[in-house]
Amino acid sequence: MKLASLKSGRDGELALVSRDLTRAFALPGTLQTALDHWAEVEPKLTALAAALDEDNVAKAAPFDVMQCAAPLPRAYQWIDGSAYLVHVELVRKSRGAEMPPSYRNDPLIYQGGSENFLGATEPVPIADESWGVDFEAEIAVVTDDVPMGVTADAARGHIKLVMLANDVSLRNLISAELAKGFGFLQSKSWTSFSPVAVTPDELGDAWNGGSIDLPLITTLNGTLFGQPNARTGMVFDFPQLIAHAAKTRPLGAGTVIGSGTVANEDRSTGSSCIVERRAIEVIETGSPKTPFLKFGDQMRMEMLDRDGRSIFGAIDQTITRYTPSPLS
Amino acid sequence: MKLASLKSGRDGELALVSRDLTRAFALPGTLQTALDHWAEVEPKLTALAAALDEDNVAKAAPFDVMQCAAPLPRAYQWIDGSAYLVHVELVRKSRGAEMPPSYRNDPLIYQGGSENFLGATEPVPIADESWGVDFEAEIAVVTDDVPMGVTADAARGHIKLVMLANDVSLRNLISAELAKGFGFLQSKSWTSFSPVAVTPDELGDAWNGGSIDLPLITTLNGTLFGQPNARTGMVFDFPQLIAHAAKTRPLGAGTVIGSGTVANEDRSTGSSCIVERRAIEVIETGSPKTPFLKFGDQMRMEMLDRDGRSIFGAIDQTITRYTPSPLS
Numbered sequence: 001m002k003l004a005s006l007k008s009g010r011d012g013e014l015a016l017v018s019r020d021l022t023r024a025f026a027l028p029g030t031l032q033t034a035l036d037h038w039a040e041v042e043p044k045l046t047a048l049a050a051a052l053d054e055d056n057v058a059k060a061a062p063f064d065v066m067q068c069a070a071p072l073p074r075a076y077q078w079i080d081g082s083a084y085l086v087h088v089e090l091v092r093k094s095r096g097a098e099m100p101p102s103y104r105n106d107p108l109i110y111q112g113g114s115e116n117f118l119g120a121t122e123p124v125p126i127a128d129e130s131w132g133v134d135f136e137a138e139i140a141v142v143t144d145d146v147p148m149g150v151t152a153d154a155a156r157g158h159i160k161l162v163m164l165a166n167d168v169s170l171r172n173l174i175s176a177e178l179a180k181g182f183g184f185l186q187s188k189s190w191t192s193f194s195p196v197a198v199t200p201d202e203l204g205d206a207w208n209g210g211s212i213d214l215p216l217i218t219t220l221n222g223t224l225f226g227q228p229n230a231r232t233g234m235v236f237d238f239p240q241l242i243a244h245a246a247k248t249r250p251l252g253a254g255t256v257i258g259s260g261t262v263a264n265e266d267r268s269t270g271s272s273c274i275v276e277r278r279a280i281e282v283i284e285t286g287s288p289k290t291p292f293l294k295f296g297d298q299m300r301m302e303m304l305d306r307d308g309r310s311i312f313g314a315i316d317q318t319i320t321r322y323t324p325s326p327l328s
Numbered sequence: 329m330k331l332a333s334l335k336s337g338r339d340g341e342l343a344l345v346s347r348d349l350t351r352a353f354a355l356p357g358t359l360q361t362a363l364d365h366w367a368e369v370e371p372k373l374t375a376l377a378a379a380l381d382e383d384n385v386a387k388a389a390p391f392d393v394m395q396c397a398a399p400l401p402r403a404y405q406w407i408d409g410s411a412y413l414v415h416v417e418l419v420r421k422s423r424g425a426e427m428p429p430s431y432r433n434d435p436l437i438y439q440g441g442s443e444n445f446l447g448a449t450e451p452v453p454i455a456d457e458s459w460g461v462d463f464e465a466e467i468a469v470v471t472d473d474v475p476m477g478v479t480a481d482a483a484r485g486h487i488k489l490v491m492l493a494n495d496v497s498l499r500n501l502i503s504a505e506l507a508k509g510f511g512f513l514q515s516k517s518w519t520s521f522s523p524v525a526v527t528p529d530e531l532g533d534a535w536n537g538g539s540i541d542l543p544l545i546t547t548l549n550g551t552l553f554g555q556p557n558a559r560t561g562m563v564f565d566f567p568q569l570i571a572h573a574a575k576t577r578p579l580g581a582g583t584v585i586g587s588g589t590v591a592n593e594d595r596s597t598g599s600s601c602i603v604e605r606r607a608i609e610v611i612e613t614g615s616p617k618t619p620f621l622k623f624g625d626q627m628r629m630e631m632l633d634r635d636g637r638s639i640f641g642a643i644d645q646t647i648t649r650y651t652p653s654p655l656s
Binding site: 010036074075076077079082103106108109110111112113114115116125126127131147148149150170173178180181182183184185186187189190244245247248249250251252253254255322324325 | 338364402403404405407410431434436437438439440441442443444453454455459475476477478498501506508509510511512513514515517518572573575576577578579580581582583650652653
């Protein structure tokens with residue numbers, strides 16, 4: 001089944017969306033409330049979704065991605081991994097640094113801000129272009145309640161929804177912020193999600209319980225930027241990321257976990273963020289060529305199934321200039 | 329006015345508490361919902377609080393801190409500063425490191441986990457004593473909607489509630505985690521809050537819009553551990569912390585911001601966490617004496633007004649052993 005949150009108030013209005021993303025059916029409540037009671041709610045939603053796909057829901061309306069907030073317009077938790085180590089290796093290599101061998105055993109994950117997610121087509125407001133604005137195309141999953149100390153094996157069963165994410169990163173603020181040692185705060189400002197979140201069964205045999213064997217396609221201003229496979233090179237799969245995050249505490253229903261920027265060893269697949277392409281340019285030519293995002297630039301992320309149909313709908317966003325109010 | 333969330337479901341049941349913390353009156357809804365509509369809700373709550381303090385609310389019941397969840401049992405955001413630089417300086421000095429001068433201009437703040445806060449008297453479940461379990465006694469504030477790019481001056485008006493926090497820290501996991509560069513995840517497992525959150529007017533002239541001119545009293549197993557003044561040595565006040573956090577994004581209603589461990593230059597006031605006392609022991613005697621917390625240890629944090637009355641009620645928690653279920 002596919003779920004969206006139509007724009008309404010702070011938490012949106014839960015909607016079932018047909019598999020072909022053409023029709024939607026609004027339901028009472030929010031996605032967070034559904035996740036809070038997933039075991040009871042899921043069978044009912046599944047039955048309704050089947051009826052919707054068979055065109056047996058009279059009240060279904062055309063599905064309009066412009067009406068979509070993020071599936072969780074605000075969440076209680078967003079933790080984002082960096083599971084594609086080739087991305088980490090490239091970025092470090094471009095500045096002459098080796099990747100510590102421990103990175104192969106101990107996943108990099110940061111605690112991100114979750115209280116203001118952007119919908120798939122909402123503009124990204126940025127006050128200052130010189131911050132070095134970049135996108136990061138990722139896969140994200142949503143869990144139900146995960147007990148503290150969960151094993152990776154048991155964590156598989158806690159993945160309830162899958163979506164795409166665009167983790168907007170302010171590259172020119174990152175080094176100084178990370179040097180302080182407390183992780184990202186100002187340098188990770190916005191995160192956006194695909195129009196719909198889907199249950200893992202919608203991925204068919206492309207889902208193995210931990211990662212997706214399909215390319216994630218990113219375009220920048222209409223030109224292909226990257227299409228790496230989302231399984232290839234994922235050194236820590238989602239169950240491993242969940243087990244790492246839950247080592248010292250439980251994770252509540254509606255926790256969103258990101259994969260980090262999708263990247264493959266095969267450079268012909270392109271990149272899922274600008275900083276990685278710049279790193280490759282530095283390695284290959286000695287200097288970066290591709291600029292970071294400017295106001296008006298448009299980025300698009302989408303994943304197609306093996307028959308070429310969009311699974312999650314597309315993230316399709318433009319960078320816009322934000323001017324603080326004189327009163328703020 | 330003073331507000332609590334009585335234990336009920338995931339988000340608690342909002343309650344008004346009398347100024348003297350003896351009586352409470354449950355209200356429909358949750359504290360998050362009240363914060364989402366604060367401008368409309370606040371005048372009504374204030375009127376009810378006045379009636380409660382005059383003993384004119386028939387349905388008021390005795391207030392029982394054991395029934396308290398955290399004022400926000402889960403929140404959409406928890407960001408925690410380290411505003412008392414003497415604490416940072418001591419901890420660094422004990423390991424022979426200087427504090428970078430930039431720390432005086434650029435606040436240290438980390439994005440923390442917010443989806444599972446503990447109530448003031450709830451036990452703190454820990455799987456492994458060898459993680460080096462420590463408390464951190466802090467002040468925390470709750471905001472309404474804060475616009476991106478807010479100035480520190482304008483941020484003052486966005487502080488709606490004040491409370492105490494215990495930021496449980498796993499000291500023996502911190503160095504390795506921070507060395508990875510992505511901040512805290514496993515090493516900050518639980519955060520607990522005082523029984524009630526209060527509007528700033530409840531602090532009287534001890535509140536100047538940015539900090540509290542009163543000691544924060546911490547005891548460990550019944551023995552005084554520290555009572556530093558919460559204004560003295562707070563290098564960045566709450567409006568400055570808020571402005572820093574809102575530089576590149578807005579902060580949503582119900583954002584919780586912590587001060588970091590309260591500490592004074594005057595060592596006779598003691599410490600608000602064990603690691604700082606250990607740092608002083610290293611500086612003064614060459615080695616640490618005070619052990620980290622063991623199962624069964626009990627920590628208590630409270631702040632009294634100038635007449636000796638408890639403002640927030642006490643955080644009073646015990647460390648308990650957590651054993652993961654064989655099925656997880």
